[in-house]
Amino acid sequence: MLSSAKLFHAAPTTSRTLCVSVASLRAEEALGLTHGGMVGRRKAGRGERVRPFEEIPHTGSNGWVNLVRFWKAGKFSSMHKHMEETFNTLGPIYREHLGTLSTVNILLPSDIGELFRAEGFHPRRMTLEPWATHRETRQHCKGVFLKNGSEWRADRLLLNREVMISAAVRRFLPLLDDVSRDFCRMLRTRLEARGAVVEGDLRRMTLDPSPDLFRFALEASCHVLYGERIGLFSSKPSREAEQFICAVEKMLATTPPLLYLPSRLLHRLRAPLWTQHATAWDYIFSHAQARIERGYERLQSEWSGGARGAVVGSGGGQCSGVLGQLLEKGQLSLELIKANITELMAGSVDTTAVPLQFALFELARNPEVQERVREQVRSSWKRAAGDVHKALQGAPLLKGTMRETLRLYPVGITVQRHPIRDIVLQNFHIPAETLVQVCLYPLGRSSDVFPDPSRFDPSRWGRAEAGAGEGTGEGPPGQAGQDGQDGGAFRSLAFGFGARQCVGRRIAENEIQLLLAHILQNFRLSVASTDDLNTTYTFILLPERPPSITFTTL
Numbered sequence: 001m002l003s004s005a006k007l008f009h010a011a012p013t014t015s016r017t018l019c020v021s022v023a024s025l026r027a028e029e030a031l032g033l034t035h036g037g038m039v040g041r042r043k044a045g046r047g048e049r050v051r052p053f054e055e056i057p058h059t060g061s062n063g064w065v066n067l068v069r070f071w072k073a074g075k076f077s078s079m080h081k082h083m084e085e086t087f088n089t090l091g092p093i094y095r096e097h098l099g100t101l102s103t104v105n106i107l108l109p110s111d112i113g114e115l116f117r118a119e120g121f122h123p124r125r126m127t128l129e130p131w132a133t134h135r136e137t138r139q140h141c142k143g144v145f146l147k148n149g150s151e152w153r154a155d156r157l158l159l160n161r162e163v164m165i166s167a168a169v170r171r172f173l174p175l176l177d178d179v180s181r182d183f184c185r186m187l188r189t190r191l192e193a194r195g196a197v198v199e200g201d202l203r204r205m206t207l208d209p210s211p212d213l214f215r216f217a218l219e220a221s222c223h224v225l226y227g228e229r230i231g232l233f234s235s236k237p238s239r240e241a242e243q244f245i246c247a248v249e250k251m252l253a254t255t256p257p258l259l260y261l262p263s264r265l266l267h268r269l270r271a272p273l274w275t276q277h278a279t280a281w282d283y284i285f286s287h288a289q290a291r292i293e294r295g296y297e298r299l300q301s302e303w304s305g306g307a308r309g310a311v312v313g314s315g316g317g318q319c320s321g322v323l324g325q326l327l328e329k330g331q332l333s334l335e336l337i338k339a340n341i342t343e344l345m346a347g348s349v350d351t352t353a354v355p356l357q358f359a360l361f362e363l364a365r366n367p368e369v370q371e372r373v374r375e376q377v378r379s380s381w382k383r384a385a386g387d388v389h390k391a392l393q394g395a396p397l398l399k400g401t402m403r404e405t406l407r408l409y410p411v412g413i414t415v416q417r418h419p420i421r422d423i424v425l426q427n428f429h430i431p432a433e434t435l436v437q438v439c440l441y442p443l444g445r446s447s448d449v450f451p452d453p454s455r456f457d458p459s460r461w462g463r464a465e466a467g468a469g470e471g472t473g474e475g476p477p478g479q480a481g482q483d484g485q486d487g488g489a490f491r492s493l494a495f496g497f498g499a500r501q502c503v504g505r506r507i508a509e510n511e512i513q514l515l516l517a518h519i520l521q522n523f524r525l526s527v528a529s530t531d532d533l534n535t536t537y538t539f540i541l542l543p544e545r546p547p548s549i550t551f552t553t554l
């Protein structure tokens with residue numbers, strides 16, 4: 001048997017040889033390599049040859065031609081569907097060249113496990129050129145999202161202490177609980193005002209909850225990150241908040257096309273797309289900077305009044321949020337604190353507001369599921385007698401609801417890694433440093449991975465897939481769960497995996513679950529139509545039109 005190491009040496013791996021051999025393959029020929037379904041090929045067994053990288057099916061070898069075709073077909077907004085269709089046509093691994101970007105796309109858990117094992121000590125994602133170019137041209141420091149190597153690790157370990165470890169979670173849980181309760185109070189007040197349909201003791205109102213959910217997410221983020229409530233549930237909408245939300249949306253919407261274009265050149269040419277993107281980021285930065293400076297001044301005056309140490313943390317006093325913790329500890333420079341807090345703010349609003357829309361819709365169109373989750377939430381909340389952590393622990397269906405939502409509607413449709421060593425995926429040789437994308441949308445909807453994938457079934461995560469779902473994402477950052485060894489894990493990956501998984505994960509998970517728990521205890525949800533929601537991709541996955549939900553008081 002030929003060892004794969006020998007084959008790796010025999011296989012051409014330089015990008016130049018790659019271009020020549022890839023160019024010699026006609027796109028139509030490559031597209032003809034169909035596999036009829038997504039059942040994974042076996043790994044190379046005895047006597048089997050690991051096939052060279054160039055033989056991986058691809059969607060067309062010329063990145064610029066592909067990009068123009070993509071653009072003309074308006075496919076950026078349906079990237080997730082394009083990936084699903086391509087897997088169905090080409091099999092469980094394919095290459096794609098779009099403009100300046102070349103990727104290998106995968107979806108099977110066994111391959112994801114292999115990729116995870118080669119991510120190294122400083123895992124690297126795709127570089128987000130437009131975001132990085134913005135920081136460089138404005139001379140802002142980069143936060144963890146954009147950093148790599150030991151600089152990333154140093155910042156990341158400090159942030160983990162403030163937002164990922166259980167002591168941090170216990171600190172911010174009450175803050176998220178407060179905001180969730182206030183959200184339901186605001187909704188109840190609205191239902192009690194004129195405009196709601198009254199049926200006996202019950203009141204009913206149909207509305208598009210998305211603007212309220214964005215406000216909820218912003219209010220919650222400000223509370224956790226800055227230790228500050230900004231009053232977004234008052235009847236007078238805040239112009240500053242609306243502008244911040246618009247800026248985040250614009251920044252996200254302009255990111256996907258810019259990913260495939262040379263950002264630095266567009267910056268020099270002052271291309272309109274680039275200018276819109278950079279202006280949106282400028283607003284996000286100025287919003288965060290103003291709050292950070294306010295928080296800094298507030299803390300300084302509290303410290304100068306002798307309250308240092310007592311102010312920060314959970315010990316009964318006022319909580320100054322993640323910002324206060326970072327300032328108090330002084331291990332990150334002020335510039336790095338600003339960079340990281342701005343990234344956390346930018347990453348926090350849409351990512352939680354959007355899955356909440358999808359979750360409300362799925363609960364509303366699955367009334368039996370809704371009833372089961374509500375029952376469990378009610379009894380758990382009763383048993384927990386005010387202990388929010390215990391209440392959440394006692395309602396696994398709530399977590400299952402969040403996971404089901406993110407399985408069907410992953411916020412980010414891919415997780416990417418550059419493996420640090422050569423690997424074999426689906427019996428193809430993948431050279432070190434290749435950009436490999438795990439495609440979450442097709443993964444979540446694949447019947448090879450999930451039985452009856454179109455069914456919204458929160459209990460699936462508590463049964464056979466309990467262990468499998470946890471995977472590396474649940475363990476301490478940077479460690480693989482035991483179940484990660486055989487490829488049985490790596491199914492619940494909306495937050496990524498390993499040491500580089502989402503740093504806001506604990507905030508997001510608890511925020512989503514707490515709001516759902518309070519909504520379920522206050523309202524019955526229903527929808528006029530149970531038809532599937534059309535989705536669109538603008539760097540995150542959104543409903544094409546936000547669903548209208550009927551809230552009925554309980």
Ligand code: HEM
Nearest residue numbers: 144145344347348351411494495496497500501502504508
């Ligand atoms: C449902 C909500 C969310 C989802 C699905 C999500 C998803 C993700 C994913 C897939 C990654 C890449 C992980 C990887 O490469 O393995 C990521 C990274 C990141 N997320 Fe989130 N996210 C969410 C909420 C948040 C929130 C609330 C924040 C901030 C408070 C946040 C801040 C970040 C940051 C800063 C990173 C970069 C981490 C690093 O590179 O070290 N995210 N997120």
